[in-house]
Amino acid sequence: MSLPWARIFGSLRSHLGSSPLPSVSRIASTNTTPFHILVSTMISLRTKDEVTLAASLRLFSVAQTPAEICALSADRIAELIYPAGFYRTKATSIRETSRLIVKQHAGQVPADLDALVALPGVGRKTANLVLGLGFGIEAICVDTHVHRIANRCGWVTSRNPDETERKLQEILPRAHWIEINELLVAYGQKVCTPISPRCSSCVIARQCRRIGVERSR
Ligand code: SF4
Numbered sequence: 001m002s003l004p005w006a007r008i009f010g011s012l013r014s015h016l017g018s019s020p021l022p023s024v025s026r027i028a029s030t031n032t033t034p035f036h037i038l039v040s041t042m043i044s045l046r047t048k049d050e051v052t053l054a055a056s057l058r059l060f061s062v063a064q065t066p067a068e069i070c071a072l073s074a075d076r077i078a079e080l081i082y083p084a085g086f087y088r089t090k091a092t093s094i095r096e097t098s099r100l101i102v103k104q105h106a107g108q109v110p111a112d113l114d115a116l117v118a119l120p121g122v123g124r125k126t127a128n129l130v131l132g133l134g135f136g137i138e139a140i141c142v143d144t145h146v147h148r149i150a151n152r153c154g155w156v157t158s159r160n161p162d163e164t165e166r167k168l169q170e171i172l173p174r175a176h177w178i179e180i181n182e183l184l185v186a187y188g189q190k191v192c193t194p195i196s197p198r199c200s201s202c203v204i205a206r207q208c209r210r211i212g213v214e215r216s217r
Contacts, residue, residue: 023052034109034134046085066098093121132178141181145188154209
């Protein structure tokens with residue numbers, strides 16, 4: 001499929017302009033490390049952006065590195081990242097992941113998909129975001145917004161985010177692999193919302209087949 005990707009991404013960028021970035025992108029835009037991006041992405045799962053940002057900053061104000069996080073108890077990490085969703089489970093995963101990074105990777109987050117997904121609490125979505133935002137390695141992070149919008153528009157037909165990632169890899173120029181997540185997350189929160197998207201003011205409506213959209217504004 002040949003789509004005017006440069007125009008689509010240009011329209012999204014112009015429309016979103018100075019809109020707030022998703023929380024992990026905001027953390028990535030400051031002087032930060034791949035480890036911070038990894039941890040804040042783990043905190044962000046099923047958690048609102050404002051909560052993710054505040055919880056990440058609270059944790060990093062106490063511990064910055066894998067070794068420093070290992071030195072905290074899981075209870076203390078849970079306390080710092082509360083009220084992020086599943087904060088107790090995440091605290092255990094963050095501590096164990098930090099321990100393994102110290103033990104198996106000399107304290108450095110591995111810049112490798114297979115090594116990242118071998119860490120507890122790290123799936124493809126998190127790993128791809130860390131590769132893209134943390135290391136500048138071309139990777140497509142497919143979360144619920146990217147999956148929904150790519151299917152609605154008819155760019156791909158897929159049943160789950162992993163399939164969406166594979167299909168986007170076939171059609172999307174590599175230059176857009178990293179930015180697609182940041183743009184579609186922000187667009188999905190603001191315009192192409194899960195229920196009743198704002199199609200009447202959508203800047204990419206001409207490239208959208210509105211598949212499965214029954215109600216819109
Ligand atoms: S036209 Fe509607 S469904 Fe398609 S991308 Fe825009 S807001 Fe989403």
